[in-house]
Amino acid sequence: MRNIIFLLLIAAILLASCTKEDDGSFLPPPQRCDSTLYARPLTPDTCMDFPDEPVLYFYQRVGLGYGPIGKSADNPDEWFFLINREESSTGNEGSEIWKVDTCSGKKQKLANQAYIQPKLNRNGWILFMNKKDGLLYKIKENGDSLTVVSKEINNITFDWCLDGQAFFYRARFKDVAYLVSIDGTVLDSFAMDCYAIAGQGERVALSLRSDESGSYTKIALLNLLNGELTDMVEIAGMGIGGALALDWESDNTLIAAVGRGLHRINMNSGEVEEIEGDCENLFYYYPVIDPDNTSWLILGKRDYEYPTEFAQVNFTANVVLYNMETGQEWQLELDQ
Numbered sequence: 001m002r003n004i005i006f007l008l009l010i011a012a013i014l015l016a017s018c019t020k021e022d023d024g025s026f027l028p029p030p031q032r033c034d035s036t037l038y039a040r041p042l043t044p045d046t047c048m049d050f051p052d053e054p055v056l057y058f059y060q061r062v063g064l065g066y067g068p069i070g071k072s073a074d075n076p077d078e079w080f081f082l083i084n085r086e087e088s089s090t091g092n093e094g095s096e097i098w099k100v101d102t103c104s105g106k107k108q109k110l111a112n113q114a115y116i117q118p119k120l121n122r123n124g125w126i127l128f129m130n131k132k133d134g135l136l137y138k139i140k141e142n143g144d145s146l147t148v149v150s151k152e153i154n155n156i157t158f159d160w161c162l163d164g165q166a167f168f169y170r171a172r173f174k175d176v177a178y179l180v181s182i183d184g185t186v187l188d189s190f191a192m193d194c195y196a197i198a199g200q201g202e203r204v205a206l207s208l209r210s211d212e213s214g215s216y217t218k219i220a221l222l223n224l225l226n227g228e229l230t231d232m233v234e235i236a237g238m239g240i241g242g243a244l245a246l247d248w249e250s251d252n253t254l255i256a257a258v259g260r261g262l263h264r265i266n267m268n269s270g271e272v273e274e275i276e277g278d279c280e281n282l283f284y285y286y287p288v289i290d291p292d293n294t295s296w297l298i299l300g301k302r303d304y305e306y307p308t309e310f311a312q313v314n315f316t317a318n319v320v321l322y323n324m325e326t327g328q329e330w331q332l333e334l335d336q
Contacts, residue, residue: 039321039330047279050307057313059090059304065317066334067092068298070120070288072141077102080110080120080141081319081334092116092286092300092317094131099141100334110143116156117245117286117300121164125182129154136169138182149184152176161199161224168204168224170194179224190227198246198254205254205267207243210234216242219254219265233270235263240278247287249294255287262287262299275324280304290321297322301329 050057065084072078079102082095097111097118111128118128124141127149134153139146150169158169161179166187170177179188195216196207202224207216213236221230235243241259249255254265260278265271276284283302290296299322304315321330 039332042320042329042331044327045279045282045303047277048281048306050280050313054311057307057311059313059315061087061090062314062316064335065089065092065095066319066332067095067117067286067300067317068288068319069097069118069126070298071291072099072120072124073122073291074124074141075101076292077104078141079332080118080126081332082114082117083334084317090315097126097128097139098334099143108143110141111137111139111146119159119167121160122291123164125160125164127158127160127167129156129158134172136167147184149180149182150178151184151186152178157195157197159197159199159204161201161204163201168197168199170197188224188227190222190229192222192229196243196246196256198248200248200251205246205248207246207256210236212236213242216244219243219256219267221267232267233265233272235265235272238272240272245286247289249289255289255297257284257287257299262297281306295323295325297324 067082069080078099080099082092083098084092084095086094093115095114096109097114098107098109100107113131115129115131118126120126126139127136129136135148136150136154136158137146138149152171155170155172158167160167166179166181168179175191175193177190177192177194178186180186193209194206198205204222206220206222208218208220209216210218217234217236218231219233221232240263243256243258245257247255252266252268256263256265262275262284264273264275281304285300288298290298299320301320302315302317304313307313319332319334
């Protein structure tokens with residue numbers, strides 16, 4: 001049975017001549033199985049500039065808030081995502097963790113009160129921060145074995161490393177990060193003020209607070225075996241803001257959701273390449289590289305409406321598939 005990503009790739013090949021400047025009027029990919037996770041192509045976005053006055057806008061989400069987690073390593077038809085039902089929330093704090101089988105249509109809620117994007121490893125474990133106590137928990141993909149695995153309150157930044165046998169996180173209220181085994185045993189600690197984290201084997205990419213900008217604009221690489229920390233890229237002065245979330249695209253490149261747009265960071269050359277620029281009506285978050293095809297990004301995306309006369313900005317928060325070769329987006333209909 002072919003999964004939905006395979007179908008999307010077929011459609012992308014057929015539409016290879018389309019670009020972001022096209023009118024976006026093409027058919028969604030065909031369904032080959034009884035799927036409730038149905039992707040529909042989105043028309044290219046129009047970038048808007050909001051009025052400078054008033055300085056303060058009031059943001060209100062319309063509908064449920066969704067965020068991506070990833071796909072199962074054992075079953076590529078199983079997807080994991082967040083649902084936020086809090087009407088007053090503008091982010092994903094206090095979300096439910098859900099799993100859906102895109103062919104059978106079966107859905108399962110795994111956990112409540114996830115504060116930030118959970119991280120999925122290739123061994124079938126999900127790591128997430130609990131909103132109520134701020135600690136990190138692990139849970140199996142089937143919803144079993146919910147266990148506390150951190151002793152410190154987390155500072156909303158963590159990821160798996162060492163091939164899923166350990167994870168790395170920064171403690172709140174202190175500039176200390178910990179390397180912890182999957183059973184919760186602290187293996188090492190590091191003095192650092194970091195924000196975004198992306199683990200890959202024995203390496204962890206981080207956004208560090210920079211003396212130059214005062215924000216998390218310094219991208220560094222930590223070797224977990226010898227504790228060596230190497231500054232790789234300084235993005236201060238590029239006008240894109242600090243790195244809010246990272247994911248490895250390859251052994252040498254990162255995808256970064258920054259304050260303004262999406263960028264690719266080459267950790268060898270230091271080159272920073274724009275994937276999506278700064279639009280005041282768009283915001284991308286929680287980038288996840290599709291492990292089955294690195295041309296596809298799984299993203300959270302907020303679409304902001306133009307401000308009303310009362311400085312009210314309504315927005316939606318959905319999960320989209322983003323093809324990095326064509327720039328085309330497909331929205332996942334997770335509420336069907």
